[in-house]
Amino acid sequence: MVIRISGFLCIQLCALTLACGQGTEADYYPLLSVSTSQTATDSRSKLWKPAPDGLPLEVSGIAVLPNQRLAVSIRKGEVWLVDGAYDEPPNNVRYHRFASALHEPLGLLWHQGALYTAQRSELTRMADTNGDDVADEYLTVAKGWGVTGHYHEYAYGPKLDANGNLWVTLNIGLGLRGDQLNHTVQHSRLGYRQGIWRGWGIRISPNGDWEPVCAGMRSPSGIGSNLEGDMFYTDQQGNWVATNTLHHMRDGAFFHHAEALASAEQPESPLKDVAKVPNGVPFPVAVQQMPALVPPVVWFPYKRMGQSATDIMCDRSEGKFGPFHGQLFVGEFTLAGVQRVFVERIEGEYQGACFPFRSGCASAVLRMEQGTDGSVFLGLTNRGWSSLGEASYGLQRMKWSGKTPFEILEMRAKPDGFELVFTRPVDRQSAADIGSYKIASHTYQYHAAYGSDEIDVQDLEVAKAEVSEDAMSVRLTVKGLRPLYVHALEAAGVQDQKGNTLLHPQAYYTLNQIPKP
Template identity: 70%
Template sequence: MIRFLISAFVAFAFPLTMVRGGEEEYYRLIDVSVAKAATDSRSKNWKPAPDGLALEVGGLALLDDSRLAVAIRKGEVWILDGVYDDPPNNVTYKRFATALHEPLGLLYHQGDLYTTQRSELTRLRDVDGDDVADEYLTAAKGWGVTGHYHEYAYGPKLDGDGNLWITLNIGLGLKGDQLKRVVPNAALGYRQGRWRGWGMKLTPAGELVPVCAGMRSPSGLGTNAAGDMFYTDQQGNWVATNSLHHMRPGAFFHHAEALASMNEPGSTIHGVEQVPSGLPLPQALKQFKPLRPPAVWFPYKKMGQSTTDIMLDQSGGKFGPFDGQLFVGEFTQAGINRVFLEKVGGEYQGACFPFRLGFASAVLRMTQGNDGSVFVGLTNRGWSSLGRASYGLQRLVWTGKTPFEIKEMRAKPGGFELTYTQPVDPKSAGDVNSYRMVSYTYLYHSTYGSDEIQTKTPTIVAAEVSEDRKRVRLRVEGLRPYFVHELNAPGVRNASGQPLVHPEAYYTLNRIPEGQQTSTASQSN
């Protein structure tokens, strides 16, 4: 699931807790239940779960009565009450379900809890109202499971049309004699269990439908404000770096071995005869027509090392100035990043921004509470991550102070438009020397990850400040489609002379607008 070789090395290259300056002033962390790390001698402020319960969080779901359901690695679901208390000294725990096979998602839907086990999507029903599941019902099944450790299954998440979505990991390095079910006459010679590396949806009518393919380790799912479904992938073979993708019928994203199910009944991808390797992404997109670029690339290490869950801020401003944007979990660096999306030419693209580091362990799951705060499920699951613990549950609370940030970065003809959370100082924000930009792309190949390649420095020729001093139009020469445009704005100040909390932004420019018609269907504000 997670980048298990490199992340183990990298985790020791940083302090156990890494926090960017100023983040805690705006977003405060509360330990709900955090397990003390074996190497940490401190004891105060630690709030473990009772009776040695290892709260290795694999799924989170908020119930109607503000209690929190938590799925854990050992195959159980617990219901927690008192999670909003500050400090949370009286949290109660009740086991709701047990004997599940590594649930890696949890959803409260139509009065029941749904979770994806390795081999099925399961509906958990409490018939008599005693907070213990009485029925374990198979909602969907039909994908291959061979016993390979990397065959994780994630979800479900609910889209705007009432479909339940799941994603399925590729099994790494599988050989024919390891498979309990080998795809006959597998496409291009690739061999995987059925539908490995695919995204699937369960319709309201109960039909399980394969939708899109090419996933490696798609551990995060979530919708935007328009109800469209997205997933995150993690750097590895065929995957240049971490990424965010719009899931839709017939799309192919990265990992070629998912094509082993191309000839299965119901496949939305057909007729692929050759997969290129060793090409820059823009060139690969021209040669390999089914291939679709990510909506957003997360440049490696700069924006984390292992992307996880996706959460839409639906708080209406209770979580700060980013209502309608996406938040993406980060495993290795134990953090959360932020994403602004827009549609250009009918396709999603956008920018990612740093948001918050310093969590107690790897961030795997997130859900938003009814007060706007965010519950964050932690587990490093045997892989290394930053932080002081191996697993636990924390809550991230907005302090009410608005950070000075680049709120949005939109593509415009001949450049970009930046929207800030606070009015800017027009002198600094209007100075082209306050900004730096580089652009680069990646190799599409079967090798593990990719360096940034074909790097150039676009020229920022003008920075025009709007009358309300909340927007700046950057005129840029040298824009390139299918390239990441990395912006740094260290010289920009707000009206009080303060710098940006995070001066970095990374825009994945798949399409350059030809006119003024861009859509922000992904945002609710």
């Protein structure tokens, strides 16, 4: 089945053949289907066998286990063990039910010899104590956040940080009414009402104590850490949320969704002094007016960089997945793909750039986990919502073919522009030509309405392009940089030393702070 979304289908499909002379995305990162909801003959995806009859493998969580096994949670409330997922082709995949009777688990983690999942109302530890591959012990690790019965109150996770803490993120409830209001808290001055701690990030210590850490989340379906063990989450466009975003979770931060402030007056809240929320102003103005509001690490321009951001995975493979070790990969639901993110610290705060990476997955990418060989397992489910792809759900594996694509590896902020680092040496003539680059900046409206157009758009001048001695980087001098604006780069004219253009010439840098000289 093919779904057409606002005329964007052709752009997404053309991404498979963007490069001139260097091949397609599939040549560098082929997709191998372990299981999908239907068989197909698409040679790009290499779809093979479905899951056993009657098993809707709507993957909501993935955990990599010892001995080349996987565990996957599914939306109907079960956890299945998968053997043979690394086989090529995966003709002998075997499935075994490990756990059942869960309430919409939306994450899975293998930790200290057991599996952990976030259900709607609690974080649960599932253990097999007698070695028969069936969970016989279900223990509550943490509970106590609000559940009113609203359909949108999802709980995601857990993921692990550098200090051994587990993290869970909680969806906001939308348009609560009737009996649901009996189970809410309300901010006395701002008037917002939600189930307690809805729209918050929760940190659970190794001894089981938990605390609300940061607020302002709408639909935080992706959580993950970077190499340093700092925690990030993705959010999805909606009311108060201009477009998809990536955020750094830390104590006392407020991100954007104002209704999460319903819990701000609770004794455990690290956010107690928010007296007013701006509404209907450009985001940089909102940051000035509201000290608690922290900008995203990365904005994902809508449609150009997906429509519904999901899971976060850090490449920890040390080169087994190509040249992107240490970078973050973000799943995309509606357009059934994966995006790539480079982050850096400026004045102690994270900011960075996002890049297109892989389109053409069999269905919506909800979960990602890196296998022991560096390949990446993709958990798919469109959950009845629209997404591109020929399947409704399934499990795919994305490999690196061993060939390095010509890409912008990093985009780094400088006091007067940006430094572009490439995966291959560039052709000096094309890379030094300022006509090879176009750059513009924009921001978004911060308001209670749904989403935002790109506003205050300005074309910027690339004044100089200096190629490094080893031809692996280019220093761009750009006039008119603006803090707290997205800087959208198109480097369509840059070629490598064999005359190939970039596989993806687009990059979008969220310039929260301009580095000091």
